[in-house]
Amino acid sequence: MGLTPHPTQEPVMLDTPRQAMALPDAQASARELAVLADRIADAVIVCDAQRNILWANPAFTRLTGYTLEDAHGRQLDELISGPQTDAEAITRLCQTLARGEGVEQQPMCAHHRNGEALWVARTAHPLVAESGRIDRYIEVLTDLRSQRWAETEHNRRLEAEVALARRSTFLGQLSHGMRGPLNTIVGFSQLLEMEVDASVDARRHLANIQQAARQLLHLLDKAVTLANAEDRVLAMHAQRVNLHTVVKEACHQHEGLARQARITQVIEGECGPAWADPIHVKTILQALVRFAIGHCPREGTVWISLKQHPEQPRVLVQVSHPGDGLPPVDNGRLFQPFSPVPALQRHQGQSTLVDDADQGMGLAIAHRLAELMSGSLTVTSALGKECTFTLNLPLADKLQAKDEPSASLPMQRPRLPALRIIHVEDNALNRNLVESLFHAHPEVQLSSFPTSRQGLQAIQTELPDVALIDINLPDGSGLEMCRTLRAHASTKRMPLIALSADALPDHIAQALQTGFNHYLVKPIQIQRLLAILSTVKPRGPDGH
Incomplete structure (x- = not known):
């Protein structure tokens, strides 16, 4: 007009x-x-x-x-x-x-x-x-509707990012705060377990303490992992995954648990490689196999079937076990954390570790990880019938096998060289733990300091063979200590081991990039620390 x-x-x-x-x-x-x-x-x-x-x-x-x-x-x-x-x-x-x-x-x-x-x-x-x-x-x-919508979306994303940062910070602080006491419990119980004079009853009590501590640590790790999966902050590195190899690894890892209940694990079928993150696929299959063994009748059989989807470019892994089953209304609850399903009753003689340590976190994490890899995890069951989990993943076109899992170290004290060690730790209980550890190694000279200032001065003056450094110290950061030591010729190549309750992957990577040779998360695995120290060569009289 x-x-x-x-x-x-x-x-x-x-x-x-x-x-x-x-x-x-x-x-x-x-x-x-x-x-x-x-x-x-x-x-x-x-x-x-x-x-x-x-x-x-x-x-x-x-x-x-x-x-x-x-x-x-x-x-x-x-x-x-x-x-x-x-x-x-x-x-x-x-x-x-x-x-x-x-x-x-x-x-x-x-x-x-x-x-x-x-x-x-x-x-x-x-x-x-x-x-x-x-x-x-x-x-x-x-x-202005498009502009206002864009501004609203931008503000919403900013609010979400702030909420995510606050949540991540809270989880990191929670993990750090809980790992300190757990380090003391697990560490001293490991030391007591190494004492050959302990009675049978004492060893049983120590085993109960260690099991409870491991369950609490396991639950803490699962909670952090689930939160990161929900917020999509977990790293995702898709590649070709040989599912048969990953299934074998999952079954091998739970072989001892299956043997206790005389349960047989059977792998059948073949399928092409999946396009997924191998670490996350392994986490999912470990949770499924562990759940199946925990709820399979004694002397029963857990079946793991691999197949390709008949109509779609997808691969399927099905984990089935006989048992009491559960009503359809409870199927979805299996993937909710802290939601036990009453219909799944444990059979006589089975381990109680499966559910007590997990509290439903493992299946919740597995379900979310499958979604993040453009896949799905479902369950079909009915009262009085078998329970079957189906992992559905995209199909890749070439096979890429994964390395076989390494064997765990035996529970024994390795011999250590005559080392001079400086330990920087503000928590008195943690200092006592490390001091108690080396009481059985008279060849080791240990000095402990509660602050970064005292520890840094002692390291630069005494030039020990190795330094154990906490990351979060009251008067500074272990990262700053590491940077300072790496900047001086006399300490540039000194072995530095970080001991911290901070288990966030980004923070671990940052510490290693700063210059730490190793990063051990609390509760400290004593065997791993001793194994690392057994490879350290003492410095000569000239400091080299």
Whole structure:
């Protein structure tokens, strides 16, 4: 609809020949402006001196829902105002226009004809006639909905990132705070277990203490892992995964648990490689096999079947076990943490470690990891029938085997060289633990310091063979100590071992990049620490 005067408007009278000669040019310019106004995205409105609408372009109809016939002769403020419109902003705009001044890109909330609120940027300018009086107003409404939506989404993402950072910080602090006491419990119980003079009852009590501590540590790790999986902050490195190899590793890891209940594990079928993260696939299969063994009747069989999907480029791993089953209403609860399923009763003679240490966390993590790898994990069961888990993953085209798992170290004290060790740790119980550990190694000279200042001074002065350094110290950071030591020629190549309750992968990587040779998470695995120290060569008299 062009910029054509309304029929009630009086014709233009030409007083001079010059005006008559200029008329064709003015008409051509008007046609060009009409075409331009019809095609722009902004709503353009022409009003008379009383600000009643004379004309509006098609964009006005698209934005407000009013046609020119609906709007002609009516006030723009009357049409687009609504419950969410700021009345004071409208009053200020009217006062500004009444003074003969213009308004540029004034944001305000308008309303569509259907009542929907919408944000616009409002521009209005009065047009002054030769007489000096205002005889027209031109208004432009710019749709801000896309911009406001983008701003809302941006703010929502910022809020989510802040919430995620706070959650990660809380989890890190929780993990750090709990690992300190656990380090003392596990460490001293390991030391007592090494004492050959301990009675049978004492050894059994120590085993119970260690099992409870390991369960608590396991639960803590699972909680942090589940939170990271829910927040999509877990690293995901997709590659070709040989599922048969990973299944064998999972069964081998739980062979001892299966042997206790005389349960047979059977692997059958073949399938192509999956496109997934091998570490996460192994975590899922370990949880499924562990669950199946824990709920299979004594002397029963756990079946692990591999197959390719008959219609889709997918691979399936099914883990089945006989038992009491569970009603369909409880199927989904298996993937919820801290939600035990009453229908799954443990059979006589089975280990209680499976569920007590896990509290449903393992299956919840497995379910989330499968989703993160563009896969799924489902369960089918019924009362009195077998229970079957199905892991569904994308199919890859080539095989890539994984390395065989390494064997665990036996529980014995390795021989240590004559080492001079400095231990920097602010927690007195943790210092006592390390001191108790080396009481059985008279060849080791140990010095302990509670602060980074004292520890750094002792290391630079005494030049020990190895330094054990806590990361979080009251007067500084173990990372800063490491940087300082690596910057001096005398300590540049000294073995540095970080001992910390901070188990976040990013923080471990940061410590290793800073210059630590090893990073041991509390509770400290004493056997691993001793194994590392057994490889350290004492420094000579000249410090080399």
